[in-house]
Amino acid sequence: MKIDHSLPLEFSTEENKTKILGFWIFLGAEIMLFATLFAGYFTLVDRTGSGPSAGEIFEISPVLIETFVLLTSSFTIGLAIHAMRLGNKKAMLAFFGITILLGLGFLSVEIYEFIHYVHIGAGLQTSAFTAILLTTLGTHGLHVTFGIFWGLAIMLQVKKRGLNPHTANKSFIFSLYWHFLDVVWIFIFSFIYLKGLM
Numbered sequence: 001m002k003i004d005h006s007l008p009l010e011f012s013t014e015e016n017k018t019k020i021l022g023f024w025i026f027l028g029a030e031i032m033l034f035a036t037l038f039a040g041y042f043t044l045v046d047r048t049g050s051g052p053s054a055g056e057i058f059e060i061s062p063v064l065i066e067t068f069v070l071l072t073s074s075f076t077i078g079l080a081i082h083a084m085r086l087g088n089k090k091a092m093l094a095f096f097g098i099t100i101l102l103g104l105g106f107l108s109v110e111i112y113e114f115i116h117y118v119h120i121g122a123g124l125q126t127s128a129f130t131a132i133l134l135t136t137l138g139t140h141g142l143h144v145t146f147g148i149f150w151g152l153a154i155m156l157q158v159k160k161r162g163l164n165p166h167t168a169n170k171s172f173i174f175s176l177y178w179h180f181l182d183v184v185w186i187f188i189f190s191f192i193y194l195k196g197l198m
Helices: 014-044 060-085 089-119 127-159 165-197
Strands: none
Touching: 014 127, 014 165, 060 089, 060 165, 089 127, 089 165, 127 165
């Protein structure tokens, strides 16, 4: 395996470059998944039947907390990659850990939100609107859950094997995934919650 020391570790081999390109292609498929969910949401948002509307179930406080926590986690994963490029394994693992904790914080607020929706009668079978809302939010939440386990696995690998082209590549690809989830959340916040609260 030929290593180019003039490049950051995550790009230092041809295999690493190919994996990063492959992950960008995967993110293209993920964009299509969420675009489909958003298209479904915009089609069904007014199909409330006898159930509540967006304005009746949305609460601004949990949404602002979720947004702040997730955007902060995007900053901390950026700091983790910066520390990785500086060769500072301890700082990298610390920022990775903070990112994971913030992800858990996001999920806990989202679970509270789902419990609230079900409690007030806004379940999957209430209306087309609540079904697509919970499906869209749930799909994003599942992606965050997967990301938490993936991030923990990478932390264990870095702790065991150190920073090398292999672990750096995995860490960088994870950061792309995490930033993608934050971008999706910005769309959810703007076009589902804010629009619904107006």
